[in-house]
Amino acid sequence: GAGVSQSPSNKVTEKGKDVELRCDPISGHTALYWYRQSLGQGLEFLIYFQGNSAPDKSGLPSDRFSAERTGGSVSTLTIQRTQQEDSAVYLCASRLAGGSGELFFGEGSRLTVL
Amino acid sequence: AQRVTQPEKLLSVFKGAPVELKCNYSYSGSPELFWYVQYSRQRLQLLLRHISRESIKGFTADLNKGETSFHLKKPFAQEEDSAMYYCALSAPGANSKLTFGKGITLSVRP
Structure with a gap:
């Protein structure tokens, strides 16, 4: 794809469960960030x-x-034994090595812990 | 340690008014500084970087090393400027993490 892809876009889970969030960076980008x-x-x-x-x-x-x-x-971000304070939007970004420094962001995964 | 401070959470102005979004940083050296913007229901994206000395969508930002500031300015705000703005810093070079401030919501009223 043309941009950074993240999945799932929304995740609702119960407190104590584990979750995995996935990020597929732009092809050729060697740097990858999670925020x-x-x-x-x-x-x-x-x-x-x-x-x-x-x-x-x-x-x-x-x-x-x-x-x-x-x-x-x-990349996969894993959160074990989720807590309510983990509720947030998890953003992934990638950057081209030796490039201008610009980060390209995905749309994020919104995690809600009940 | 590198730190970015955006002292205000919200700035509300009328269309046509000047805008200044404040950003102060803490870094021992010469950092690279950026402003990122997130419009409603869109991805976070780069607005401008200090090394380019460019004006994007009428916005400019000047690095003031004496005051360790990188304030974002626009002389005449437009409604489409309403968004969340983040100031960010990294060490020089391509292999550095980017540290963001807490962001400020700019609301431009008609």
């Missing part, structure tokens, strides 16, 4: 993948959060 967007908190950095380097996980809020990127392309 969390919630009211009053703006865009919180979660994790950053760059090529084959070790990911920057400094933004993950707890050990319930993890992410992987397989084959340098698709």
